[in-house]
Structures are given as C-alpha cells and as structure tokens.
Amino acid sequence: MSSTHANVRRLPSLNMLRAFEAAARLRSVTRAAHELSVTQSAVSHQIKGLEEWLGVALVAREGRQLALTPEGAAYLPSLSSAFDLLADATERIGRTTRRRTLTVNALPTLAAQWLIPRLAGFCAQVQDADVQLATTVSVLDFVPAAFDVSIRCLSADELAMLQARPGWRGVRFGAFLPDALTPVCSPALLARSPALRKPADLARHTLLHSRSTPLVWRDWLAAAGVGKLRPAAELGFDHAHLAVQAAVQGMGFALGNPDLVADSVAGGLLAMPFSAWTTHEKEFYWILAERSAQDADALAFCDWLQASGRTG
Structure with missing residues (x-):
C-alpha cells in the first residue's frame, strides 16, 4: 500500500x-x-x-x-x-x-467628478467594507436613516430647515468641501478666443446649463456684474457633470466647482478663465444617520471625506 x-x-x-x-x-x-x-x-x-x-x-x-x-x-x-x-x-x-457593507447616497455631479475618482483611496484604507454608492437629484427630500452616510450640497438656511425635521433627531453632519462655482471651458476653446478677458465677453459664446441646477448661471452672471448678458447660444443637460463634460468637448462654457474639476484642469482638459469671479454660497456636507453613529466604517468614511476635502 x-x-x-x-x-x-x-x-x-x-x-x-x-x-x-x-x-x-x-x-x-x-x-x-x-x-x-x-x-x-x-x-x-x-x-x-x-x-x-x-x-x-x-x-x-x-x-x-x-x-x-x-x-x-x-x-x-x-x-x-x-x-x-x-x-x-x-x-x-x-x-x-464576511464583508461589511457601507451605503452612501450622493448627488450625481459630486459622485462623478470628485467622489468616484477618490473612492479607491477609502477602499484601500478600509478593506473589509464594500461601499454601495447610490446617486440622487433630491437635495432636500430625503430620510437620513435610508443610508449610512448621505452627502448633500446645502446652504446654512437649508441645513437649519432639515435639522428642524422630526426625522433628524440624532443626525450628525459636517461640511467638508465648498460648493464654489466658476466658468470652465476647454483649453482649445480658450485658445480660439483671445478676446475673452472679462465675464461680459461670454456674450459671444455658448453657455451650458444643468436642469438639476437651473439658476446657477443667472446667479453667477449677476454676481459678476453682467446679470443682463445674453449668450450667443445655450445648451441644456440633465446634470451639472454632463454640462462640464460638454465643456471638455469644446461645446461651450459650463459652471464648475474648482475642487471638483481640479483633476481635469491639471490634466489639461479644462481651463478656468474667470477664476477671480468665483461664487461660494453653499457647502457639501456629510450627513450621518443616527443608526450609523456608532458604526466604525461610517465614521471612517466621514473622517475620510473631511481629510480629502481639505486636501482637494
């Protein structure tokens, strides 16, 4: 044998x-x-x-x-x-x-332009947790307990209104990134427009709008002192990140958050010709549901957002 x-x-x-x-x-x-x-x-x-x-x-x-x-x-x-x-x-x-699951709810533009490109860093930091990311266009109509962490762009008044709701008792939050806006375009379009020196010069160009944020161009133009400007043409898209992508393709000018488009600017895909005219009225907040207040993964994600927001 x-x-x-x-x-x-x-x-x-x-x-x-x-x-x-x-x-x-x-x-x-x-x-x-x-x-x-x-x-x-x-x-x-x-x-x-x-x-x-x-x-x-x-x-x-x-x-x-x-x-x-x-x-x-x-x-x-x-x-x-x-x-x-x-x-x-x-x-x-x-x-x-046995792997853990962390559910995160965010706005499409932040998810596409900022969160997803950086998410691998968090996954490497917390290797035993699987992140499930869901996007939504609803800014104010949501229940924090539906997700472990939610991310919203809010003004101080909007945040105060949400905190007054009954379902917000015990909910924690923190601002981690400014929602600043400035016009962005492709470097090629900028090179073809040597006379583009001030916001009023946008009248000769196409403005790219987002239906999810329909008033941002009106507010930015008013803040820049050209509230009555009429552009040569206008195009509309469902979300702000689609308008920015159209700007990358040279279709016109979109409004972008300098922090969210920083990678595209560094990579030569976008330019910010009017960075001196940047509006900043809101903040991106992480919102931690009461049921997740003791969850180590949810707390680690919020800490990671704070650190990533500070470093861009």
Whole structure:
C-alpha cells in the first residue's frame, strides 16, 4: 500500500457522528432530534448505523433515559471536542470572509467628478467594507436613516430647515468641501478666443446649463456684474457633470466647482478663465444617520471625506 493511501482517514459518516454526539451529550434522542432538526427515528437510525460501522454498542436504554455503554462514554469527549474544533474553525473562517457593507447616497455631479475618482483611496484604507454608492437629484427630500452616510450640497438656511425635521433627531453632519462655482471651458476653446478677458465677453459664446441646477448661471452672471448678458447660444443637460463634460468637448462654457474639476484642469482638459469671479454660497456636507453613529466604517468614511476635502 502506498504512503498516500496509508494516510487516508477512516471515518464513519458525519451524520452518524453528529446524531450520536448530540444524543449522548443531551442523554435524549428526542432532544437530539430537535437540535438537529430531524426526526427521532432518523437519529436512532444514524446511531444504529454508527454502532454497526464500529462493531460496538454505544448506547443503552435505562428506563426512559438514554444511557451510554463504556465504549460510548469513552467516545463522547473526543467526539464533542472534535465538533467544537470544527465549529470554531468554521466561525473563524466566517469572520474573516464576511464583508461589511457601507451605503452612501450622493448627488450625481459630486459622485462623478470628485467622489468616484477618490473612492479607491477609502477602499484601500478600509478593506473589509464594500461601499454601495447610490446617486440622487433630491437635495432636500430625503430620510437620513435610508443610508449610512448621505452627502448633500446645502446652504446654512437649508441645513437649519432639515435639522428642524422630526426625522433628524440624532443626525450628525459636517461640511467638508465648498460648493464654489466658476466658468470652465476647454483649453482649445480658450485658445480660439483671445478676446475673452472679462465675464461680459461670454456674450459671444455658448453657455451650458444643468436642469438639476437651473439658476446657477443667472446667479453667477449677476454676481459678476453682467446679470443682463445674453449668450450667443445655450445648451441644456440633465446634470451639472454632463454640462462640464460638454465643456471638455469644446461645446461651450459650463459652471464648475474648482475642487471638483481640479483633476481635469491639471490634466489639461479644462481651463478656468474667470477664476477671480468665483461664487461660494453653499457647502457639501456629510450627513450621518443616527443608526450609523456608532458604526466604525461610517465614521471612517466621514473622517475620510473631511481629510480629502481639505486636501482637494
């Protein structure tokens, strides 16, 4: 016989061993059947099969109680220890492979331009948590408890209004990034427009609008002192990040957040010709649901947002 075959373990079936161990430990076929979620006859059948396999009697009846033979009594401690070892090993494997889930809800533009490009950094920092990111266009109509962390762009008045709602008791929040806005365009478009020196010069160009933020161009132009400006053309998109993407393609001027488009500017995809005219009326806030206030992953995500916002 080869050494490989000589080392093969000779063992009865696991079902036989489990039935005997449970019945012997509980001193009852009935209680063993309940623990194993099988019938009493199934337990008795498995014990009888084990006895036949071993060639020795393991149990005996003493009235209504289950008694163990000397062989059965000697077998039980080792068998129970073996099952304890199996249970512990299985639990350890479960703990190491069981991953946690962190649900995050954010606005589409922040998610596309800023959060997703940086999210790998958080995932590397907290490796046992899977982030599920959902986007929404709803700024004020939401329930914090629906997600572990929500991210919204809010003015001070909007935040105060939300905090006054009944569902906001115990909700934590923190500002981590300014919502500043300035016109952005492709460097190629800027190169073709040498006379573009002041906001009034935008009258000769196409303005790219977002239907999710329909008033931002009006407000920016008013702040820049050209509130009555009429552009050469206008194009509309569902979300601000789509308008910015159109600007990358040279289709016109969009309003972008300098922090959100910093990577595109550094990569030569966008230019900010009027950075001196930048409006800043709101902040991006992380909003931590009360149910997540003690969750280590949610707290780590909020800390990561704060640190990432400070560094851009």
